[in-house]
Amino acid sequence: EDQVTQSPEALRLQEGESSSLNCSYTVSGLRGLFWYRQDPGKGPEFLFTLYSAGEEKEKERLKATLTKKESFLHITAPKPEDSATYLCAVQASNYQLIWGAGTKLIIKP
Amino acid sequence: DSGVTQTPKHLITATGQRVTLRCSPRSGDLSVYWYQQSLDQGLQFLIQYYNGEERAKGNILERFSAQQFPDLHSELNLSSLELGDSALYFCASSVGGVTTDTQYFGPGTRLTVL
Numbered sequence: 001e002d003q004v005t006q007s008p009e010a011l012r013l014q015e016g017e018s019s020s021l022n023c024s025y026t027v028s029g030l031r032g033l034f035w036y037r038q039d040p041g042k043g044p045e046f047l048f049t050l051y052s053a054g055e056e057k058e059k060e061r062l063k064a065t066l067t068k069k070e071s072f073l074h075i076t077a078p079k080p081e082d083s084a085t086y087l088c089a090v091q092a093s094n095y096q097l098i099w100g101a102g103t104k105l106i107i108k109p
Numbered sequence: 110d111s112g113v114t115q116t117p118k119h120l121i122t123a124t125g126q127r128v129t130l131r132c133s134p135r136s137g138d139l140s141v142y143w144y145q146q147s148l149d150q151g152l153q154f155l156i157q158y159y160n161g162e163e164r165a166k167g168n169i170l171e172r173f174s175a176q177q178f179p180d181l182h183s184e185l186n187l188s189s190l191e192l193g194d195s196a197l198y199f200c201a202s203s204v205g206g207v208t209t210d211t212q213y214f215g216p217g218t219r220l221t222v223l
Binding site for chain 2: 042044045096
């Protein structure tokens, strides 16, 4: 069964303290892996798409990487405004998106 | 701002009633997706339309239905509402229908069933 698991469920960091969020997946025929950011009560905001193992993408303090079994979202020197829930979604061979439950990131000043 | 618009922002109604949620996709996008997000659950995919035709179906209840009109806007109809239908409903759009196109989300409609 296709599955996406995100860990940890929640992560509290001090401002400037770098860390990583994990998205592990078991799907048949990965077509793409997506990272989104969601603020409370708002729609998810697109961050990155990764298509193949070894691929990396960066945007400001965020860097996403992909292996054959998981993806990491690395956050470097985070600021309070990076606080949000980060969602991972995987597109399987049937083109449907399978969503993880998200990691709630809290950055304390 | 993603370019996807949803109306209304908030909706409060009673059990047993019927409501309609509306979504306008980004200019040029042909696909519209509907999602439900409850407090204790993640994003649940409901249904996708591509250029007016149903393309994919997820965990959509029989009490729910959707359609996409010739101008590409979409409506999600929820009927015989139950307390458990209270949730955020998101619409997303993408350029294509069966690709790895990125989905861009609207601001959502918060539905409260009393």
